Amino acid sequence: MANNVKELVTKLRPTLSLARYGKIFTDTTDFSNIDHGDVIKINNLHYVVIRDEVERSYGIEDPKYWVKRCVCLENGERYIIKLVFYENFILNLGVLKIKCYRSPEKEARILNLVKNDKRFMQGMPFKDEKGNSVRIIEIVIGKKLDDYIAKIEADHRTYFFECFPEILEKYIYACEAINFLHENNEKHGDIRRDHLWIEYKTGDYVWIDFDYTFDFYENPFGLDIFGLGNLLACYLGKGEISNIDLEKMSQTKELDFNITKDDYSLLYSNRVYNLKQIYPYIPERLNEILMHFTVGSEVFYETVDEFLLDLNKCLHELKK
Amino acid sequence: MENNKLLVAVDTSENSERAIHYISYILKNRDDFQIGLLYVHMLPDKDIFPDEESWKLCCAERERKGDAFLKKCEKTLLEKGFKKENIKQIFYYMEAGSVAQKILEIQEKNGYGTIVVGRRGISKAEEFLFGSVSNKIIHYAKNSAVWVVE
Structure with a gap:
């Protein structure tokens, strides 16, 4: 049996080109020492x-040393391997700060x-020889849903009438997936634009990355529900609408919004959710859903079920 | 329901202290009231700890704090003239679920005519995201008066 990386690669995947042949790791505790050309042996x-994965946000690359992009030598498939990294940090969520754990x-x-x-990214969890959790994740071949929507070449009216009904239908399906988690006493924990993808091949919407958690107990799913509302605003508006966007619209189209x-x-104190003020053809019922997530609301959604009930009514109306 | 039975639900916060001081002032020297001092010990979510050991340590620390707080509450009431036999300490362990719901269950089961809780005074955004024990109690309480001390 091959006992070094070069022998392994030559034997199993001779066409794979590597800049370095490193070591074979069966203990992933020290993940920062596992680098290009090393092999993680699991199962x-x-x-x-x-390479290490990076998260790109506003042009800044943030390396995630505990997340490795890998190729399986046996089957040639690409995977993302997530290793154990415990951290807690303060998440700034608009006006609130929340202690978050990985x-x-x-x-x-x-x-x-x-x-x-x-409806979810797929993968298999294993333990390495030291008992560390190692998650072998299948890569979603697609793009972030918000990027996909932003690139649709249509003005908002056309987008709303021609594209949005199908997007809403699939989004409802994605919300049902979150409801499924909640029914099983699990939360996604990090519902934001980066974490709902559209798969190129199937057009399916896929949730990714579920490793965030919090120590809330009275309303454990509140953050997920808020995330769903936030995404709805983004997809319905064909992007988030901020004060700056409003100003630009007012200047170019000589409109005066009554916001x-x-x-x-x-x-998020600079994001407009009352989109009907900007796009008057948005049905009242659909706009009302977003208004539940605004400063002016006195009633909030307590479950995804309630949110889904309203979304389904809107879809029915849009399809008429 | 017995109108002379009060369930005072406390955590270890200043708001709970205020609730206790309020009760001891309002019901000073009344020996016809029975007071249930309830502390719901919510076990922390295991997911936020790297191992069992650190989880157990946190549980023990929270338990110690809760126990000490209950004793402190009882002492305050005794100092204000309440009789020891009229005070009952209730230490309840919970792994998951709603604290508000648990308080209501205990009230119902034991026939407390009044629930007393402190309030943090949270924003609308915080209430949406984190939930509010006092608001839930106000909303769902049946056969009971609710005193919310701010």
Whole structure:
């Protein structure tokens, strides 16, 4: 049996080009030492590391040293391998600060729960020889849904009447997926634009990355519900509408919007959620859903079920 | 329901202290009231800990704090003239679920005529995201008066 990386690659994947042949790791505790050309051996398969993953936000690259982009030497498939990294940090959510934790165990549990459910990224959790959770994740071949929507070449009216009904239908399906998690006492934990993707091949919407968690108990799913509302505003508006956007629209189209402080997001004080003020053809019922997430609201959604009930009524209306 | 039975639900916050001081002032020297001092010990979510050991440590620390707080509340009431036999400490363990719901269950089961809770005074955004025990109690309480002390 091959006992070094070069021998392994030559034997199993001779066409794979690597700049370096490193070591074979069966203990992933020290993930920062696992680099390009090293191999992670797990469940009798060999995954050669190509690079660390990076998160790109506003032009800044943030390396995630505990997340490795790999190729499986046995089957040639690409995977993302997530290793154990415990951290807690303060998440700035608009006007609120929330203590957030990264939990590999939670993500491993959810991967098992959603196995073969196409509404979620797929993967298998394993333990390395030291008992560390190692999650082998299948890569979603697609793009972020908000990027996909932003690139649709149509003015908002055309987008709303011709594209949005189908987007809403699929978004409802994605919300049902979150409801499924909640019914199983799990939360996604990090519902934001980066984490709902559209798969190129199938057009399916797929949730990714479930390793965030929080120590809330009275309303454990509140953050997920708020995330769903925020995404709806983004997709319905064909992007987020901020004060700056409003100003630009007012200047170019000589429009005068009657927006008050009650029309803004409860958490993000510069995001307009009362989109009917900007796009009057948006049905009242659909706009009302977003108004539940605004400063002016006195009633909030307590469950995804309630949110879904309203969304389904709107879809029915849009399809008439 | 017995109107002379009060369930005072506390955590370890200043708001709970205020609630206790309020009760001890309002019901000073009344020996016809029975007071249930309830502390719901919510076990922290295991997911936020790297291992079992650190989770157990946190549980023990929270338990110690809760226990000490209940004793402190009882002492305050005794100092204001309440009789020891009229005070009952209730320490309830919970792994998951709603604290508000648990308080209401205990009230219902034991026939408390009044629930007393403190309030943090949170914003609308915080209430939406984190939930509010006092608001839930106000909303869902049946066969009971509710005193919310701010």
